[in-house]
Each structure stands twice: as structure tokens, then as C-alpha cells.
Amino acid sequence: MIELVSEERCISCNICVKVCPTNVFDKGDDGVPVIARQSDCQTCFICEVYCPADALYVSPYAEQTVEVDERELADKGVLGSWRAIIGWGPGRTKIAAIDTTPFIDRILPPRTIRPQGVSEVVRGGS
Amino acid sequence: MSDSAERRLTADVLVIGGGPAGAWAAWSAATNGAKVVLADKGYLGSSGATAPGGTNLLYLPPDKEMRIRAVEQRMKQGGYLAEPAWIHRVLDQVYTNMELIEQWGYPFVRDENGTPMRDHLHGPEYMSIMRKVVKRAGVKVLDQSPALELLVDEFGVGGARGVSRQDDQTWEVRANAVVIATGGCAFLSNGLGCNVLTGDGYLMAGELGAELSGMEFTRRYAPAPAFGSNTRSRLLGWATYYDEHGNELQGARQGDFLAERLLKGPVYAIMNKADTPEKQALLRKSHAIFFLPYDRAGIDVFTQPFPLTLRYEGTVRGTGGIRIAGDDCSTTVGGLFAAGDAATRERITGSASGGGAFNASWAICSGTWAGKGAAAYALSHQHSAATRDLRPAGRYGLGSASASNGTASSPAVTSQELIKEIQNQVLPLSINYFRTEAGLKQALHRLDEVWKRVNGQVPGNVLEQVRARETAAMAATARWMYTAALSRKESRSGGLHVLAEYPDQDEAQQYRLLVSGLEEISVRTEQVPVSGSPVVPAAAAAASGEVQAG
Numbered sequence: 001m002i003e004l005v006s007e008e009r010c011i012s013c014n015i016c017v018k019v020c021p022t023n024v025f026d027k028g029d030d031g032v033p034v035i036a037r038q039s040d041c042q043t044c045f046i047c048e049v050y051c052p053a054d055a056l057y058v059s060p061y062a063e064q065t066v067e068v069d070e071r072e073l074a075d076k077g078v079l080g081s082w083r084a085i086i087g088w089g090p091g092r093t094k095i096a097a098i099d100t101t102p103f104i105d106r107i108l109p110p111r112t113i114r115p116q117g118v119s120e121v122v123r124g125g126s
Numbered sequence: 127m128s129d130s131a132e133r134r135l136t137a138d139v140l141v142i143g144g145g146p147a148g149a150w151a152a153w154s155a156a157t158n159g160a161k162v163v164l165a166d167k168g169y170l171g172s173s174g175a176t177a178p179g180g181t182n183l184l185y186l187p188p189d190k191e192m193r194i195r196a197v198e199q200r201m202k203q204g205g206y207l208a209e210p211a212w213i214h215r216v217l218d219q220v221y222t223n224m225e226l227i228e229q230w231g232y233p234f235v236r237d238e239n240g241t242p243m244r245d246h247l248h249g250p251e252y253m254s255i256m257r258k259v260v261k262r263a264g265v266k267v268l269d270q271s272p273a274l275e276l277l278v279d280e281f282g283v284g285g286a287r288g289v290s291r292q293d294d295q296t297w298e299v300r301a302n303a304v305v306i307a308t309g310g311c312a313f314l315s316n317g318l319g320c321n322v323l324t325g326d327g328y329l330m331a332g333e334l335g336a337e338l339s340g341m342e343f344t345r346r347y348a349p350a351p352a353f354g355s356n357t358r359s360r361l362l363g364w365a366t367y368y369d370e371h372g373n374e375l376q377g378a379r380q381g382d383f384l385a386e387r388l389l390k391g392p393v394y395a396i397m398n399k400a401d402t403p404e405k406q407a408l409l410r411k412s413h414a415i416f417f418l419p420y421d422r423a424g425i426d427v428f429t430q431p432f433p434l435t436l437r438y439e440g441t442v443r444g445t446g447g448i449r450i451a452g453d454d455c456s457t458t459v460g461g462l463f464a465a466g467d468a469a470t471r472e473r474i475t476g477s478a479s480g481g482g483a484f485n486a487s488w489a490i491c492s493g494t495w496a497g498k499g500a501a502a503y504a505l506s507h508q509h510s511a512a513t514r515d516l517r518p519a520g521r522y523g524l525g526s527a528s529a530s531n532g533t534a535s536s537p538a539v540t541s542q543e544l545i546k547e548i549q550n551q552v553l554p555l556s557i558n559y560f561r562t563e564a565g566l567k568q569a570l571h572r573l574d575e576v577w578k579r580v581n582g583q584v585p586g587n588v589l590e591q592v593r594a595r596e597t598a599a600m601a602a603t604a605r606w607m608y609t610a611a612l613s614r615k616e617s618r619s620g621g622l623h624v625l626a627e628y629p630d631q632d633e634a635q636q637y638r639l640l641v642s643g644l645e646e647i648s649v650r651t652e653q654v655p656v657s658g659s660p661v662v663p664a665a666a667a668a669a670s671g672e673v674q675a676g
Contacts, residue, residue: 020172022168040321061354062353085418095411103243104412
């Protein structure tokens with residue numbers, strides 16, 4: 001769930017308010033969005049992708065809130081890390097451009113059968 | 127809702143939903159000359175199951191032999207409820223559309239021969255391109271604007287009403303054609319990107335008398351971190367499973383293994399089949415979203431055990447949805463079209479799951495066809511939608527003012543109470559995965575009781591109004607699912623409907639099941655249309671010995 005909007009980093013662009021699919025944020029009186037409906041957060045991490053200021057932190061725990069320490073998250077390079085992996089932001093290479101998914105079948109562990117070209121049609125599976 | 131909306135627009139085509147299907151539908155309708163409005167509950171670009179992660183596609187080069195083999199394989203896996211001509215149609219259309227999306231800027235990687243690898247899309251990139259393309263095509267986009275009910279007259283649908291949830295306004299869009307692209311229904315089970323998928327379009331279409339098809343094919347759960355949301359599980363192909371004592375368990379992510387084990391106790395996995403740094407790096411650059419929750423929880427998935435759960439995926443990776451009547455994805459309601467997971471995917475998946483590839487291609491193709499069909503329908507309509515004598519069609523979960531289902535006014539109840547009760551009947555493996563007639567009957571009975579109370583919700587503001595309507599949609603969807611499941615007294619290939627009392631596939635039930643109605647639910651059968659493309663006869667399927675559902 002979303003746990004942090006960094007007041008220090010936030011540039012008050014309100015992009016997170018606009019893009020959140022479950023409408024978790026409200027615009028704040030001081031310009032910094034507030035987490036108004038945390039329990040509606042679906043832990044999809046997409047607000048972090050869109051945040052140009054690396055000001056948001058979505059914890060991996062989807063069904064419980066946790067205490068977070070902004071300083072620690074910043075020091076460990078966690079803030080903005082998902083956006084960096086996706087490759088959004090100036091000077092970055094988009095992950096789509098280096099996507100290895102088409103090649104993972106080449107390193108499949110033994111005895112897993114996957115028909116070529118229709119990788120997800122194994123009976124009952126996806 | 128009040129009778130006059132605060133924001134009123136008129137268009138030719140209204141697209142409800144801003145995931146892939148809605149985006150392609152809006153682009154297609156606009157490209158075919160229609161004036162288009164797209165309204166999404168969230169944001170076109172981030173909403174839905176596709177946007178946060180990535181998706182594989184059913185995509186094959188135009189190699190006739192390869193495609194015929196793939197179609198034959200799918201026909202068998204799908205219990206012969208799919209149609210070869212429709213699978214071929216999807217293969218043709220998705221190839222064209224992937225060439226387009228590459229032209230629009232999607233940076234497909236190429237293999238050693240320079241061939242673009244167009245069978246996988248990263249969600250954020252894909253959907254941000256789609257947003258740009260849709261807007262460039264002249265579509266008016268209403269973000270954060272959930273539709274609540276359709277407008278109708280004797281000619282059929284004529285638009286919709288909803289709310290703009292961030293500025294507390296109501297809206298009304300009049301349009302002679304409407305494309306429902308609201309996705310499936312995953313019952314707020316916290317799957318990745320899936321909590322916006324609450325069956326809203328099923329209810330809106332159902333209130334206009336549309337039929338739904340394949341709702342019994344909904345026995346689908348996805349492995350996810352026990353603590354997290356990530357239901358993208360393909361990389362578990364590199365996992366070994368363990369119990370809480372560290373004993374290795376024999377099993378795979380597919381089939382009954384995880385469901386059976388999780389009823390006994392916790393299951394852990396370690397990705398130790400990716401046993402070199404090279405393999406690990408390759409996997410990290412494929413499904414990056416898979417690693418995110420574990421990295422953040424401080425778990426090294428290649429060496430440390432992580433706990434798994436199964437999250438219910440309803441019709442998202444099930445196959446049921448609004449019945450498609452025409453090649454243009456029209457429904458049986460005048461002017462109403464359906465695309466993506468809001469529509470049944472049986473025509474290309476049969477009784478098997480379309481999750482992981484087929485559904486993504488279906489969204490692209492059905493969106494393209496529905497948009498074109500809706501544009502043609504709207505542009506040939508003789509009356510402007512602005513002058514039609516339209517009335518709002520919503521009857522359930524819209525607050526007391528709209529409760530007109532003929533019953534005495536229901537006692538007040540909160541949406542949260544009803545959602546909990548719906549989830550109690552739909553999410554448990556013991557009811558919905560290990561399906562028995564007795565279990566489904568009892569659950570359906572309880573859902574019928576929930577249904578009687580959906581009009582007792584008293585929303586106090588716009589957000590509660592949306593939640594109340596979602597609650598009604600989930601209750602309706604669950605009842606359609608279990609009614610259909612009790613009507614299919616067999617287990618069909620693909621594993622999406624397995625009934626303990628009837629463990630075998632029954633050739634006499636090689637038909638589709640259509641449900642309709644809200645107070646009383648009717649069920650009827652539909653024979654699978656025969657097309658000219660190669661089909662393996664039913665007798666061959668029975669002889670193959672591989673049709674038993676897993």
C-alpha cells in the first residue's frame with residue numbers, strides 16, 4: 001500500500017492524484033497530495049512510475065499498513081527505484097526496449113513443456 | 127442520480143473503460159469517423175489489469191501452418207467451445223495492430239535475425255502510448271469518471287451517466303452507440319491492477335437485457351506473494367516449492383497443486399531453478415514487476431523462501447462476459463457493443479483461460495472491431511442522441527432514489543458489509559475452486575440474500591455511490607457465475623469449471639451457457655457456431671483422452 005508522499009521531494013504536480021486508478025490521493029491544501037483513502041490502494045505501484053520527483057513509496061504489503069522511514073528509503077535508493085527500473089525519466093532506457101521476455105523460454109528449467117509461439121496455452125495454465 | 131447531470135456531452139460513440147480494450151475501441155471508432163468520448167473509472171493509461179505489469183500476446187507471424195497448429199491446439203484445450211475462424215481473425219488483427227503500435231513508438235526488441243519480438247508488451251509503456259494515440263485521434267477522455275448507468279429508449283442504448291469523482295460532479299454522455307470495455311470482475315481480491323474490475327459493465331449491460339456467456343468458466347486463481355498483490359506468476363516456472371519445514375513439495379504453478387497445498391498449510395517457493403547470474407539477470411529484465419514486492423520486503427527470491435497465496439481472478443482470467451452476437455462485437459441490445467474482458471472470450475478461448483496471452487490479444491482485436499462497429503452503427507442512426515427520449519436504466523445499488531425493483535424498501539446496509547459477504551462466497555478455494563453442487567448451491571443462496579439488500583445501501587457521497595454500484599455489480603456477477611456453474615453438470619477442458627460430482631467432460635454438453643436477468647436468472651444453451659475453418663470433430667476430442675479438466 002502507498003505509505004509515503006515525501007513533502008521534501010514533492011513538486012506539487014498532482015500527477016499521482018490524476019493517475020491513481022483507485023483514487024487514493026486528494027490534493028493537499030499546501031500543494032502536497034495527501035493519502036486520503038489508503039485502504040483503497042491496490043498496490044499496483046503505478047503512481048511511482050508516473051511520479052517525476054521520486055516522492056512516493058508503495059510498500060509491498062497489500063493488506064497491512066507499515067511504518068516507513070523516509071530517510072532510510074532514500075539512503076537505500078528505494079525512492080524512485082521502480083520508475084528507474086521501468087526506465088522512465090530523462091536519459092533512461094525504457095525496459096520495453098531491453099525486454100528479455102521473448103527469450104526466457106531459452107533458459108527454461110528441464111521438463112517444462114511450452115509450445116513455440118503459444119507460450120501460455122498449456123492446459124489450464126497461464 | 128438526479129435527473130439533470132452537471133456536465134453534458136453528445137457524441138457518436140461512448141466508450142466506457144480505459145484499459146487496452148477501451149483504448150483500442152476509442153481509437154478505432156474515432157479513426158472510422160465517429161466523435162468519441164471515453165470515460166474511465168480511473169485514468170486511461172494506468173487503469174486495469176494490463177497497465178501496472180506486462181502482458182504476453184497471442185501473436186504469431188503470418189505462417190499458415192504454424193497458425194493452423196495453434197488453432198487446433200486451442201480448440202482442443204478450450205473444450206471445442208471456441209471457433210477457429212475467430213482465433214484466425216484475432217491472429218490476423220493483432221499482427222496488424224502490433225505493427226501499428228511499433229510505428230507509434232513501442233520499442234520492440236529484435237532477435238538475432240532482426241525480427242521484432244512483438245509477443246510481449248510492458249504495461250506502462252503500452253498504455254501510455256495508447257493514451258497518446260487515443261487523444262491524437264480526437265477522442266475526448268474523461269478520467270476519474272466512473273459510469274454508473276446506461277441510458278436507453280425503445281431503439282436501444284443511447285449513452286450513460288456517471289460521476290466525476292474528483293470534482294464531485296455528475297456527467298451525462300449521449301451517444302447512439304456505447305462500447306462496454308470495463309474489464310472483468312475480480313471481486314476486490316487485490317490482484318495486480320484488478321481492484322478497479324468489479325463487473326460494472328456486466329451489470330449495466332444486464333440491466334438492458336444483454337446476455338452473458340461462459341460465466342461458469344471462472345474457476346481461476348493466480349499465485350501471488352502471501353503479503354502482496356503481484357499476480358503475475360509466469361516466472362514461478364523457475365521455482366521449487368517447500369512446506370513450512372523446508373521439505374520440498376512436488377508440484378507446479380499450474381493445476382491443483384497450490385490450491386490443495388494451501389488448504390493444508392503455508393507454501394513457500396525459491397526461484398532456485400534460475401541457478402546462474404546470467405539466468406537471473408535475464409528474468410529480471412523480463413517480468414520486472416515480479417521481483418518488486420520481494421525486493422522491497424528484503425527477500426532474495428533466488429536463495430530465500432517466500433510465502434505464496436492464491437488470489438481469485440474471477441472473469442479476468444476466467445473467460446465469461448457479455449455475449450457477443452455479431453462479428454463487430456455487437457450485443458443483442460441495439461447500439462451496445464462489448465470488448466475485452468467485459469465480453470465473453472469463449473469465441474477464441476473456449477472453456478480454457480485466456481489469461482496470459484489470449485485475453486490481451488482479444489482486448490486489442492475486440493476493441494478494434496467494437497469501435498469500428500459502434501462508429502458504423504452510430505453514424506447510420508437516424509436520430510441524434512441529443513434528441514432521443516432517453517431514460518436512465520440503472521436499478522441496483524444506486525441509492526434509495528433509484529431503487530425501483532418492485533420490492534419493499536430494503537433495510538439500510540453498508541457496502542462494506544455486503545462486499546465482505548460476497549467475498550466470503552466467492553473467494554474461498556473451498557467453495558469456488560473445489561466446486562461441489564452443495565457448496566455452490568449454498569453460496570448462491572447466500573448471494574441471493576445479498577442481492578435482496580443491494581438497494582439498502584445509502585451512499586452519502588460520490589465515492590460511496592461508486593462503491594455501492596460496484597457492490598451491486600459484484601453481487602450480480604457472482605450470482606450469474608454460480609447459476610451457470612450449477613447448470614453445467616460436467617467438468618470441461620481447461621480447468622475453469624470442475625464440478626466434483628461430474629469430473630468428466632460430457633460431449634452432450636458441448637454448448638455454451640447463456641445467463642440473463644437480475645431478479646430471476648434465466649439459463650439457456652447455445653450451440654457453438656460452425657465455421658469454415660478446420661475443426662477437429664468432437665469424436666476425436668473424446669478419443670484423445672486429454673480432455674479431462676485439471
